[in-house]
Amino acid sequence: MANFDTSMAVETIWRRQAAWSRAAVEAKRAITRARLTVAALTAGAAVCGTLANQLGQTQRGAGRALAVVAAAALLLVPVAARWAGRDAVHAWTRLRSVSEALKADAYRYLAGVAPFGGADRDAVLLGRLDALMGDAGDLVGRTLDAAPAARPLPAVSDVATYLTERLQRQVDGYYLPRARRMGRVAQRIRYAATALTVVAAGVSATVGVLGDNLGLTAWIGVAATVTTALVGYGSAQQYEHHQIEYARTADQLTRLRLCREAGQGWTDDDAFVAEAERIISLSNEGWMARVIEQDGAAQQ
Template sequence: MTQDESAIAAVWDQQNVWSRSADRLKKAVEGARSKALALAILAAVLGTGSAQAMGRNEAAGKALAFAAALAAAAAPLFAQRGGAARLSDWIRVRAVSEALKAEVYTCLARVGPYRDLAGAGALLAERGRAYRTDGGDLIRYTAGIAALPRPLPPVTDLDSYVEHRLRRQIETYYRPKAEWMRRKVVLAGRVELGLGGLAAVLAAAAGVFSVGGLAAWVPVVASVSVALTAHAIAQRYSYQQLEFLRTAEELERLLARREGAPGAVGTPEAAEAFVAECEHVISIQNEAWMIRWTVG
């Protein structure tokens, strides 16, 4: 491996470290939010159960009330771990990772500032250091994470860039992610509808058949439905689905334009403009969901 290739491989490894760090942070944020949601639901269920059990078994009622209080007290603690500060850190770590990835692919395609083959690796290393310096306060999240062994992307020119960067982003990332988010949106809607139906059945049974204790569970089911809906909104499933689809279609438009007029990117300047436009579309998608996650 040449010195130039070693420099590129080093930045590629650094990108993997930042990417894995972002994945770990995302998992922590989403895990904390899910636990907070589960504890809030558990507190509501146990609280209602304790009120109904108190008349039959005081000890059991008190135990349920105590458990409900613990769950209610713990929920905000977990919610804080998935709050704005940790969310912001995750987004910034992901931004560094994506910036490094874009630089590596641009370098391997030998366009833009990397057209000079002799100094491409050194320039990439310098730009990579600049990105990591900008995220200097986030380096603590990379502690204990090593880069996984992986080869450099097999990109050497514009054609291989299209195959291994552009097509791969469309076919193995944006389209599958959009479908995954669509399923989450559908599932959230079905759960919300099911809980609404359950609340209606409980209310009807309590009123028509005078079934004791059922009426107390109606607001619990309604609260659970509201909590799950709020969780789905916080996760921004619908917005993410839209952004993934929009980006896939925009990249496909660029790909179709290139395939329809291959001579349009026959010069180094045209190839540079094409790669820059592709990376711009990808970066716009990243920036869009980052802003959306931050401001809600």
Template sequence: MPDIDASLAAGQVWRGQGDWSQAARRAKRRITTGRRAVAALTATAAVAGTAAARLAASAPTAGRVLALVAAVSLLLVPVFGRRASRDAVAVWTRLRAVSEASKAELYRYLARVAPYAGSDADAVLLHRYGLLVDGAGDLVGHTLDGAPADRPPPPVTDVPSYLVERVQRQVDGYYLPAARQAGRAAARIGRAATALTVLAAVLSAVVGVFGDGLGLTAWVGVAATVTTALVGYGAAERYDQQHLEYARTADQLTRLRLTRAAGSGWTDDEALVAEAERIIAQSNAAWMAKMIEDDGAAQQ
């Protein structure tokens, strides 16, 4: 077997994969920033607009300032909304798809399983990577914005090292932390939405019992608007679904690795690697397809 570290093909594909991965991360940050800004600006407009109306008579200067804040916030909503448009989501998912597919090809190559078991493995790798890049040729420009990825290929030379560096590292370094992070984010949004709902209910009860002498009815609407913006952000980011999907994938990969280690199944190297990559690819395809579907439905 040739020295993996010396393989120009592996180095080229790994650097290219890093460039696509960085581009995907930048695109995702832009989408997330846009969604957060839309939620924050919507809430700000509701609060500032209501406060401006309440202060118009008693503090006209403050009322005008708050009215201006509300107006500017509303004007900025579509500006930041474009960062999370359907087209932006589609670009991100395609960048991520090329990155993940390139990574899968490289790990198969390093593990020396089909279609990389022969003496032409380098040529096959470059050809298959070229097909991936050609299929997303209109996005290549996105990979030029960051610093070139400079890192050695993973230390995989066979299937046992593949199980450690690809399967177990993917579980411990990505899926489990991502599942926990998504779960915590979903819980925070749920608690905040519950608190706002309770606040709106309390305000409504006070108005119902004591009347609206303090102008609380308007703030019930504000609480509802902020709740909607918050829940909408959480739904767009799909924290609940990501929590479940990442946890499920981590469990599947762990059981696959342990079954092999116990000698109770998956003894064929090529079948094992194919199954591991299928699980990872299925997870990626599931959330990417759902992301595009949900985004399209939200914008119809």
């Protein structure tokens, strides 16, 4: 490690972080696709099964085809669910955890704060990399195919530039946009679920008043199944919780910055950066732990 100069040491960490970040993004996408597939297959099976029953008497060919599609969809549900199972979620959270740890070390090193304030900071940086890789060695293979685009080191050279390039960018470029996006998606899911519930109630009232000459009763169950699948997908993705967590973290970081700039505390550089990274780390660890906890409860 003594052969590494300053730029090579931190550039090594930055390249590794990019690879782990990319692997974490791909793992999350796979889980999201699997969950969306499960919801779509469940809803599709309900629709096709109901249509098959209703068309079975008049259009037997179409009815049989729809019955086959419904059966195939139900058979594929557990297959798709495996890609979003506990192991997949645990691997994703570990990939993300390593990525965030490497990023935090890179920014601390560039800012020149503890534990990278001494003459041995290259050795400390690379030693921490070794420790991380030792704990997550079983996931290294996932990063080999993750070929992120080359990117320059952050423009951080002291705590002042850390404040703008790390802290404020996290607030303006990540937490606030994510909070708004999570809020919009959660709202859309609520609206869709409410609309389906209203439709089911309307159909039920119509059947109660006019009878079931049109075979509408079966579609009440379909609406209930589709609503359950939709709400279940939204719950698994935890949009509402993420919205709250992102907004809360953005507020904490903003107040930390304002407090320092106003001279009301956090004047020590090491303590200020450590607190900023603590807030970011707690945010990541908090929602990742909640994801694992909820995923485990859902599979019991």
